[in-house]
Amino acid sequence: MNGRPAQLPALGAEFRTAPPFFPRLGxxxxxxxxxxxxxxxxxxxxxxxxxxxLRPPGDGAEWSAPADGTTLRPVPAQATHVTPMKRDAAYDHRAQQGIVPVRIHYEDGGTSEALLVLTLDEMELYHCQVGRIIELRGKAREGAS
Known part of the structure; x- marks a missing residue:
């Protein structure tokens, strides 16, 4: 076996799903x-x-990559933080998992949507942690008045 599931045929470059990447200087x-x-x-x-x-960021020895760019892939922007979306959370009884829609924010200003999947233990942990945050907020409000 070549590491590819039997149901997935070997597809050539003519079936690429993403456009080719042709990097620019920098x-x-x-x-x-x-x-x-x-x-x-x-x-x-x-x-x-x-x-x-190419040269490592900062400095270092240069190397070359084929002119057709076949070995080069874009480096995605790094995620900076995740925020919950104003949508209902859900519970999957069969999988015993909670699902919270979230928005991922990137350093370039872009965003994407995803699901935060939580096990039962994680749901209990975050329930306690969010309760603690609410408690701290209340104490801060009391101290500010």
């Missing part, structure tokens, strides 16, 4: 040929170079 890129190493693109193919040239 972009961060993961290089899959270098174990996901992240580098800043410092030279593009065709601009005095036959390949992409």
């Amino acid at each position: 972009d961060l890129a993961h290089d899959t040929a270098r174990d996901g190493r992240i580098g800043v693109v410092v030279a593009l193919p065709g601009q005095g170079a036959a390949t992409y040239h």
Whole structure:
């Protein structure tokens, strides 16, 4: 077995679901040929170079990546925080899990929606923690008046 489930056929590049990534100068890129190493693109193919040239953020030795960009992937913006959405939480009795809709905020200003899935133990823990936050808020209000 090649590590791929039998029901998933081997698809060629012609069936890519994401558009190809062609980084620009200064972009961060993961290089899959270098174990996901992240580098800043410092030279593009065709601009005095036959390949992409990358350098580790900060400093370090440059390396090259194929001119077609097949080994390069974009580096997503980092998440900064998560906030609950104003939607009802749900409980899945069969899985014994709570589900809370959340919004993930990224450093570039973007957001995405996801679900926070909580086990029974986690629900009890967060129930206690949220109760503690409410208690602290009450004490702060009393002290401010």
